[in-house]
Amino acid sequence: MAKNVTAVLTIAGTDSSGGAGIQADLKTFAALGCYGTSATTALTAQNTTGVQAIHGVPPNFVVEQIKSVLDDIDIRGIKTGMLFDSSNTHAVASTLKEHFASKGRVPLVCDPVCVSTSGHVLLHPDAISTMIDELFPLAQLITPNKAEAEVLLKARSLSSEITTFQGMLAAAQSLLTLGPQAVLLKGGHIAVSLADIGSVTTSAGTSVEVNRDFLFGENTEILQLAKHSVGDDLIVDVLCHQTQHGVNNITLYPRPRLQSNSTHGTGCTLSAALACALGRGTALVEATAQATTFTHLGIETAAPIGQGFGPLNHLHSVSRLVLQPRTPGNPFPLTRKLIQGTSRVWKEYVQHDFVVQLGKGTLERSSFLHFIKQDYHYLKYYARAYALLASKSHDFAPILAAVEIVLHVSRESAMHTSFCAQWGITKDELDTTPESPATTAYGAFLIDTGLQGDTTKLVMALAACLLGYGEVGLWLKKEAEKPNSWVKWEGNPYLKWMQDYSGEDYQNAVRVGLETIESRAAADPPSPARYAEWRAVWENCVRLEKGFWDMAMNKL
Numbered sequence: 001m002a003k004n005v006t007a008v009l010t011i012a013g014t015d016s017s018g019g020a021g022i023q024a025d026l027k028t029f030a031a032l033g034c035y036g037t038s039a040t041t042a043l044t045a046q047n048t049t050g051v052q053a054i055h056g057v058p059p060n061f062v063v064e065q066i067k068s069v070l071d072d073i074d075i076r077g078i079k080t081g082m083l084f085d086s087s088n089t090h091a092v093a094s095t096l097k098e099h100f101a102s103k104g105r106v107p108l109v110c111d112p113v114c115v116s117t118s119g120h121v122l123l124h125p126d127a128i129s130t131m132i133d134e135l136f137p138l139a140q141l142i143t144p145n146k147a148e149a150e151v152l153l154k155a156r157s158l159s160s161e162i163t164t165f166q167g168m169l170a171a172a173q174s175l176l177t178l179g180p181q182a183v184l185l186k187g188g189h190i191a192v193s194l195a196d197i198g199s200v201t202t203s204a205g206t207s208v209e210v211n212r213d214f215l216f217g218e219n220t221e222i223l224q225l226a227k228h229s230v231g232d233d234l235i236v237d238v239l240c241h242q243t244q245h246g247v248n249n250i251t252l253y254p255r256p257r258l259q260s261n262s263t264h265g266t267g268c269t270l271s272a273a274l275a276c277a278l279g280r281g282t283a284l285v286e287a288t289a290q291a292t293t294f295t296h297l298g299i300e301t302a303a304p305i306g307q308g309f310g311p312l313n314h315l316h317s318v319s320r321l322v323l324q325p326r327t328p329g330n331p332f333p334l335t336r337k338l339i340q341g342t343s344r345v346w347k348e349y350v351q352h353d354f355v356v357q358l359g360k361g362t363l364e365r366s367s368f369l370h371f372i373k374q375d376y377h378y379l380k381y382y383a384r385a386y387a388l389l390a391s392k393s394h395d396f397a398p399i400l401a402a403v404e405i406v407l408h409v410s411r412e413s414a415m416h417t418s419f420c421a422q423w424g425i426t427k428d429e430l431d432t433t434p435e436s437p438a439t440t441a442y443g444a445f446l447i448d449t450g451l452q453g454d455t456t457k458l459v460m461a462l463a464a465c466l467l468g469y470g471e472v473g474l475w476l477k478k479e480a481e482k483p484n485s486w487v488k489w490e491g492n493p494y495l496k497w498m499q500d501y502s503g504e505d506y507q508n509a510v511r512v513g514l515e516t517i518e519s520r521a522a523a524d525p526p527s528p529a530r531y532a533e534w535r536a537v538w539e540n541c542v543r544l545e546k547g548f549w550d551m552a553m554n555k556l
């Protein structure tokens, strides 16, 4: 038996060039594993350079299409795009209203398409009022861009010009008064810096959160070893909804601006992805994170098509090519994808409270001692895993490379023993300290991965430790260099530990590790299934690393 599939509906115009409208929506639905259906409101003759002609569909035929779909198929999410004119907008709103009244509400995402990127009118101006009055009250979410937001606000004589980031926050809240349950004001046309996000001010009765998933992944220290950090040209989408207590809850979704001409149909793609996520029952804040990321990757991986603004790559999540090629601007595509794909757990690991307190010098001595004793046991597993890697390798070069690491870890263990001695821990105590469950779990997982998988899978498992400690070292050092830093460098009891992991020796090992996983991936590009395996191993190890700090903090 096949699994149940979530069915979704788009009510929009067609785009003969395939990049926007119904065509973009159906591709997005399919890429996200939903079953797509459609009701066409208008036919357009258009391409990547502009819209050449539009032919509206009669309102009664729009109604027929929607009813045909809804009468038969259990639709879980709906989006509307180009509605063409006031009669079609009214036809759509009244049909959906009737359906919701008899069968219950379904998440409705309304993308208030008014004008194409190329400047062509896609909605008759007299339809704006109909959309606000009849469709918005049914919508869980509306997704205007800057121009559409201004048109909507102006139609209700509300202050409408949006020129700054702070203005976006005010506009998103005003739009909420037009009737939808939530507003996602898209930020593509406003330039925002990190400082802007840091200095956000809001009035009483408003709370602001920043979803840093994307930026955190991008700004990871080890990814900067070969390039400059993400610039200050950010795009920030602003999500605003009201909580039960009448508080306006704002979530910001910042990400780096991509220099690309492949942006035709961006809004269509985003609202279609939102309909899928909400249709599956994903909560609004998370659904928006998923849909904005999906759209961003669609722009980033698009191939040029046509002579104007080309379409996104809607199929990036299902194509065989799961990795970007290595380029000077993106030297570590695999590492970047692994980190971005697991950015929340990765952050819980590399910016763990243990690390923060160690940086401040406030970490309890007994936690640190517990940690270094367990680390000694872990080093044994780590050496054994590399020895296993050597025994599974087919050529002298990789055998030697793995054996060199075994020797390196063994020398490190001697250094570790003398380091422990400085903290009053004898070699005997190291050997007799029982292994904590977190140590056994992590070590056993490494060995098990090596036994049952191939060499690359084992390399992925070993990477989380190598790269994560490199990240921690660089982060603490960078923070320490800032004026009035929270990191205490001189006089910190854990200074030697911080120096070791931020120092040249360790960072060279990180570089070699990065090179190893990137060259393996480039030499034999993974299929989506194989990449999913690597990612699962990586994510497990990142979690186990976090568990290792938890163990140390709580002396488990």
Ligand SMILES: Cc1ncc(COP(=O)(O)O)c(N)n1
Residues within 6 Å of the ligand: 012, 013, 014, 015, 020, 021, 022, 044, 081, 082, 113, 115, 116, 117, 118, 122, 263, 264, 265, 266, 267, 268
């Ligand atoms: C049928 C249809 N729907 C929506 C858009 C807007 O897309 P864009 O703003 O990228 O031109 C479009 N061009 N055509």
